[in-house]
Amino acid sequence: MRIKAIITSIMLCFSGIAFSQDIKPLGIALEGYEYPYPVSYISLNIQGEALKMAYMDVKPEKPNGKTIMLMHGKNFCGAYWGQTAKDLSKAGFRVVIPDQIGFGKSSKPKDIQYTFQLLAQNTKALLDSIGVKKTSVLGHSMGGMIATRFTLMYPESVDKFILENPIGLEDWKLKVPYVDVEQWYKQELKKTSAGIKKYMLESYYDGKWKPEYDKWVKILAGWTLSPEYPTIAWNSALTYDMIFTQPVVYEFPNIKAPTLLIIGQRDRTALGKNLVSEEVRKTMGNYPELGRTTQKSIPNSKLVEIDNIGHLPHIEAYDRFITPLLKFLQN
Structure with missing residues (x-):
């Protein structure tokens, strides 16, 4: 295991030099980065700040009368749903893809209190503004926690509920010491393109990197070169605190909508692994076990296990x- 880690570090060192030279600075709202579909905005006033929430609204040529909303993860934005939206639209679905406040092309507040309830409320405001009364909801990674909170808050608006390798299937507070916002902020300020790629390689893809994954690193790495990166990093720190302190795992039995869990079995993502002992670390992020436990917790739910795939099935094993x-959606 140690030899594998050393080899991985050497490979990252050499590939990282060329890779980092290819990184271009990006604006605070991803100015300079083109999304796969036109981006629209709604205006929100949150805790005294005037903010804009970005979203894509992909309408099908032959509508089947149904809508699905795709929720992004913490280290991503709505852009990574491009292929998914294309195929769902082709099947007749209207596809709504928000960038949550603090992420992607949406506003980065100077200082607000983040809660999953707030993000769910913002998302409901978006749907109301475009006339969507009922939708299926799919959440990946952190988006799974937002999608869960949305489904619990607005059950009458949710047709079907899908979780793709969500975080929050366990309560990290039970094992990980608390890290305050200032510590998260200092950690975010230290990020580099090489470090971001190393994290994704080890946490998301289990050492199995493909060149097509580079574009998702370049977004985060491009932000680190922005003069406005401190504001981006502060928002990231605030949302880490939200994730750590606001578990949804205890409320899965209250989900009413038909539910599908799609779980890559190689995933071992968990918040705070670097803060605990090796013995404790081995008990965290066990997605095969977490997926089965969650499926038993949610009434009327189904589980699809994808062998030998990590945190991003819709990127790593799209078919x-x-x-x-x-x-699931068509039945």
Whole structure:
């Protein structure tokens, strides 16, 4: 295991030099980065700040009368749903893809209190503004926690509920010492392109990197070169605190909508692994076990396990992701 880690570090060192030279600075709202579909905005006034929430609204050529909303993870934005939106739209679904406040092309507040309830409320305001009364909801990673909170707060608005390798299937507070916002902020300020790629390689892809994954690193790395990066980093620190202190795992039995869990079995993502002992670390982020436990917790739920795939099935094994998703939505 140690030899594998050393080899991985050497490979990252050499590849990281060329990779970092290819990183271009990006604006605070991802100015300079083009999304796969036109981006629109709604205006929100939150805790005294005038903010804009970005979203894509992909309308099908032959509508089937149904809508699905795709929720992004913490280290991502709505852009990574491009292929998913294309195929869902082709199948007749209207596809709504928000960038949550603090993420992607949406505003980065100077200082607000983040809660999953707030993000769910913002998302409901977006749907209301475009006339969507009922939708299926799909959440990946942190988006799974937002999607869960949205489904609990607005059950009458949710047709079907899908979780793709969500975080929050366990309560990290029970094992990980508390890290305050200032500590998260200092950690975010230290990020580099090489460090971001190393984290994704080890946490998301289990050492199995492909060149097409580079574009998702370049977004975060481009932000580190922005003169406004301190504001971006502060928002990231605030949302880490939200994730750590606001678990949703205890409320899964209250979900009413038909539910599908799509779980890559190689995933071991967990918040705060670097803060605990090796013995404790081994008990965290066990997605095969977490997926089965969650499926038993949520009434009327189904589980699809994708072998040998990590945290991002819709990026790493797209066909094995989209097939069960379409089947669930169309039944």
